[in-house]
Amino acid sequence: MVVNIDRLLSKRATRFRSSEIREILKLTQIPGMISFAGGLPNPLAFPVDIIHECIEKIFKENIEQALQYGTTEGLTSLRGVLAERMKKKHHINCELHDILITSGAQQALSLAALCFLDPGDTYLTSAPAYLGAVQAFHALEANCESIPMNDEGIDTDSLRRNLERLNRTGIIPKFIYAVPTFQNPSGETMSLSHRKELLDIASKYDFLIIEDDPYGEIIFEGDAIPPIKSFDTKGRVIYISTFSKILAPGLRLGWVVASKEILDKFIQAKQASDLCTNGFSQHIAYEYINGGYLDKHVEQIKKLYKRKRDLMLKSLKEYFPSGVKWTMPKGGMFIWITLPKSIDTRLMFQKALAKKVAYVVGEAFFPEGGNYNSMRLNFSYSEDELIKEGIKRLAEVIKAELATAYQQDTFPPEGV
Ligand code: PMP
Ligand code: G9A
Numbered sequence: 001m002v003v004n005i006d007r008l009l010s011k012r013a014t015r016f017r018s019s020e021i022r023e024i025l026k027l028t029q030i031p032g033m034i035s036f037a038g039g040l041p042n043p044l045a046f047p048v049d050i051i052h053e054c055i056e057k058i059f060k061e062n063i064e065q066a067l068q069y070g071t072t073e074g075l076t077s078l079r080g081v082l083a084e085r086m087k088k089k090h091h092i093n094c095e096l097h098d099i100l101i102t103s104g105a106q107q108a109l110s111l112a113a114l115c116f117l118d119p120g121d122t123y124l125t126s127a128p129a130y131l132g133a134v135q136a137f138h139a140l141e142a143n144c145e146s147i148p149m150n151d152e153g154i155d156t157d158s159l160r161r162n163l164e165r166l167n168r169t170g171i172i173p174k175f176i177y178a179v180p181t182f183q184n185p186s187g188e189t190m191s192l193s194h195r196k197e198l199l200d201i202a203s204k205y206d207f208l209i210i211e212d213d214p215y216g217e218i219i220f221e222g223d224a225i226p227p228i229k230s231f232d233t234k235g236r237v238i239y240i241s242t243f244s245k246i247l248a249p250g251l252r253l254g255w256v257v258a259s260k261e262i263l264d265k266f267i268q269a270k271q272a273s274d275l276c277t278n279g280f281s282q283h284i285a286y287e288y289i290n291g292g293y294l295d296k297h298v299e300q301i302k303k304l305y306k307r308k309r310d311l312m313l314k315s316l317k318e319y320f321p322s323g324v325k326w327t328m329p330k331g332g333m334f335i336w337i338t339l340p341k342s343i344d345t346r347l348m349f350q351k352a353l354a355k356k357v358a359y360v361v362g363e364a365f366f367p368e369g370g371n372y373n374s375m376r377l378n379f380s381y382s383e384d385e386l387i388k389e390g391i392k393r394l395a396e397v398i399k400a401e402l403a404t405a406y407q408q409d410t411f412p413p414e415g416v
Contacts, residue, residue, distance in 0.1 A: 012141060019135050020364040028358050034390035036377040037358040039184060039333055042308070045301045045380070046248045047293065054287035058280075066283040069275065072267045074101025074255070075282040081289040082255055090216070091230040092239065094257050100266055101277045105214055105242035105254035109136040109177075111266045111273075112210055112238060116174045117142040122166065124176040124207075126154045128336075128365035128374075130184045133177050133212065144367040145173065153190025154178060156197045163205050175208035175238075180228060182215035182332025185365045185376040189330065195228045202236055209237045214245050215332035217298050220306040222330050235259030243285055245333070246298055251281035305333065305380050308387060312379040315388045319395035321402060333380040336362070339398060342405035344372040348397060357393040 021038055028035035058066050073079065079096040086092040086099075102108045109132065117123060119141035125134065127146035137144065145162055148155045154176075166173065178198070180190035190198075202209050211228045229239035235258070242254035256266060270276075288294055312335060316326055325338045337359075339345065345361045352358060362374025382390060 012139060015141060016139055017135065019131055021131055021360060024358060024360060027353065030356075033353075033356050033358060034382060034386045034393065035358045036379070036382065036390060036394075037360050038381065039378050040381040041245055041249060041301075041333075042304060042380050045304055047288070047297045050288060050291075050293045050297065051248070051284060054284045054291065057287055057291075058283045062283070066280045068279060070277070070279040070282065072100075072271050072276050073097075073263075074099070074277055075279065075286060077290070078282050078286040079255075081286060085289065085294075086257060091226045092257055093230075097260070098257055098263070100256045100258070100263050100270070101282060102254045102256060102270065103274055103277050104244060104249070104252045105212060105240050106132055106136070107270070107273070108238075108240040108254050108256045108266075109133045109210070109212070110139075111256075111269045112175070112240075113137045113140045113142075114269045115262070115265045116208070122171050122173045124159070124162070124173045125367060126176075126178050126183070127367065128183075128185050128362065128371070129177060129367065130179055130212065131364055133210075134367050137177070138367075142174075146366065146368050147176070149183075149186065149188060151188065153180060153183075153188065153194045154198060156194055156201065159198075159201060163201070167205070172205055173207045175210050176202065177210045177212065178228075179212045179215070181213055181225065182218065182329055182334075184215070184332070185334050185360070185362075186336040187327045187329030187332055187334045188336070189225065192225050195225065196231060199228055199231055199236065203234070210240065211237050212240045214242045216241070217246050218302060218305060218333070219331040220302060220309065229257060235262065238262060246294065246301065247285060247288060251284060252278060253281050253285050302331075305331075308379045308382070308384065309335070311384055311387045312377065312391060315391035319392050321395065321399050323402075324398065333378055335377045335379060337375045337377060338362075339373045339375070340402065340405075341373050343398065343401050345375045346372060348401050351401070352394060352397045355393045355397055357390045357397070359394065 024037040028037055079099040082099055083094050083096045086094050113136045117140035121142045122145055123137055123142055124145050124147055126149050147159045147162060180195060182189055209228055213227055227239060229237040239257040243251055323340045327336045329335060346363060349361055360376040362371050363369055
């Protein structure tokens with residue numbers, strides 16, 4: 001008989017839950033399905049030929065080192081070129097010893113959770129928030145306080161009110177989690193003034209900011225707004241980014257810029273987790289940056305995704321019924337849809353799948369639930385023709401749902 005592990009599982013493990021996005025990824029492999037669900041980069045955005053060249057160079061010059069265990073901190077040469085880029089492009093004042101290479105940004109989030117959250121601790125996050133971050137924090141048995149967003153990013157008035165309320169009961173959160181630029185899931189960007197205000201508030205109440213920035217480089221129009229980390233002179237901000245959207249997610253490479261004290265703890269936690277990040281991938285990323293390919297390639301990704309964003313926005317305008325609202329992201333990979341209140345995107349999901357189109361239910365991004373009339377659409381992954389067709393199908397599903405809701409409102413069953 002198979003061992004029953006229920007009695008053996010840690011209390012922590014009983015809290016682990018599956019990510020809705022990872023589960024939906026399986027559904028979207030069904031033939032004919034048009035998926036706006038997963039936050040997948042487009043395969044056309046993978047610089048396959050450049051990666052090939054980089055690998056050939058590694059094989060010629062230092063394959064033994066690439067195949068060997070490396071330091072937990074990461075490949076020195078890669079950290080060096082990243083530090084230069086952080087300084088020049090993002091105005092973050094850092095040197096190579098301020099950088100830790102991780103197995104994707106996701107590992108950095110998990111290390112932050114391990115290092116800063118005890119059971120019963122409180123952390124703050126924007127709502128909506130990236131699902132994978134909330135999944136990592138939730139595993140540590142901490143309490144989440146959600147702060148709503150407005151069109152300037154995190155609603156700082158609501159943040160202050162919440163902090164006052166928590167303060168009255170003696171609670172000071174450990175950190176706030178935010179994706180200030182082209183947020184996953186909303187596509188929204190935090191204004192410069194809100195970034196500065198957030199840092200002021202964090203300093204006043206003495207908690208950390210986890211600034212997650214996978215999409216900052218994928219900008220279609222307007223000027224880039226500097227990361228919160230660029231204003232941080234006290235080591236209050238943990239800046240996280242990734243190669244997943246500017247090179248390839250399969251390499252599983254991310255990085256953290258933080259103070260020495262924080263990085264030392266992250267390194268100890270990482271040693272227990274995976275010893276070091278994939279060395280072969282790190283060599284590829286180094287050759288990619290050092291060879292001068294990154295900037296040129298990012299320009300191509302931006303062009304590709306801008307075209308797809310424009311196509312999705314145009315299709316939304318053409319096919320979606322009135323009463324539906326959506327965000328107009330100036331970069332990144334996502335559009336956030338708000339439907340009339342009568343629609344519950346959880347209930348509508350199976351009907352959309354039946355029409356072979358998938359999205360992520362908005363509620364999944366709210367740690368405290370609710371917001372049932374919202375959904376997230378990804379525009380980077382699907383082929384151009386399928387974007388139009390998928391939005392058309394989704395529009396039909398929404399119209400049918402609205403018609404049913406209308407009938408129910410107009411003709412209540414007898415006796416009700
Ligand atoms: N943070 C955000 C906001 C993301 O959207 C993602 C991936 N979609 C991650 C972190 C994880 O990225 P990685 O592939 O680097 O682990
Ligand atoms: O495949 C993943 O889990 C990464 C994508 C995340 C997302 O869709 O937000």
